[in-house]
Amino acid sequence: MVTPNVYAADTTTETAATVSSARKFPKQNIAIRRLTAEATTTDVTGDWGGIETLNVPETQSPAEQQAAAVAKQQAEAQAAAQAQQQAELAAKPIEMPASKDAESLVKFALQFQGYPYVAGGNTPAGWDCSGFTQYVYTHFGINMPHSSYAQPSMGTLVSNPMPGDLMVGPGHAGIYIGNGMMIHAMNPVDGTKVTAVFPGMAFYRVLQ
Structure with missing residues (x-):
């Protein structure tokens, strides 16, 4: 009984010099399956609206409200007093x-x-320190000149101060009136005032 081959037949041919072998394999079709990954994206485009900002006014306690009212009244009274003083000074004749x-x-x-202190001023309506001495x-x-740094050039440095001498210190100027006192435009709060001589000031004889 002959059993049929279920695989490829193998035939061999022999000769005196050559031995050859041939095999036959059943044709196989290999199917290559490519798997493609499906990517799904969802673009959500939407208008979420603006962000609303609420301005909530600050609240004050009764004590804070009263303190604010008092401070406002004091500021208004001070401004009125300064305005009245300036009006009186403006009407006052200069001797x-x-x-x-x-x-x-x-x-x-x-x-x-x-008289009032005004930065950059050089008239009775308002002056700074060098504006006062200049006037x-x-x-x-x-x-x-209207400069505390340049004014010393108009006089002679002296060590024995006399009334009427120019006084100049770091960024400030005034006039010596005798007895260790000076008159000068101090600041916006004090205005033009007589005080003791400031330490570190030099004296210059302007009137010869």
Whole structure:
């Protein structure tokens, strides 16, 4: 009984010099299955609207409200007093010097006590420190520059101060009136005032 082959037949042919072998395999079709990954994206485009900002006013306690009202009244009263003072000073006549000596210069300068301080100013309506000294010395024939750094060049440095001398310190200027006192435009709060001589100030003889 012959059993049929269920696999490829193998035939061999022999000769004197060559041995050859041939095999036959059943044809196989290999199907290559490619798996493609499906990517699904969902684009959500939507208008979520703006962000609403609520401005909630701050609340104050009764004590805070009362303190704020008192502070406001004080500020208004101070402003009214300053306005009245400035009006009175503006209406006040300025007494011009009778002579050009140091005594007359001191007298002329002292009449401006209480006049307002205004940065950059150089008139009785308001002046800063060098604007005040410039204004005073101008009435005595001295063409003083409006600068506390430049004004010393208009005089001679002295160690024995006398009334009428220019006083200059770091960023400040005034006029010596004697007895260790000076008159100068101090600041917006104090205005033009007579005080003790500031430490570290130098004296310059302007009137010769």
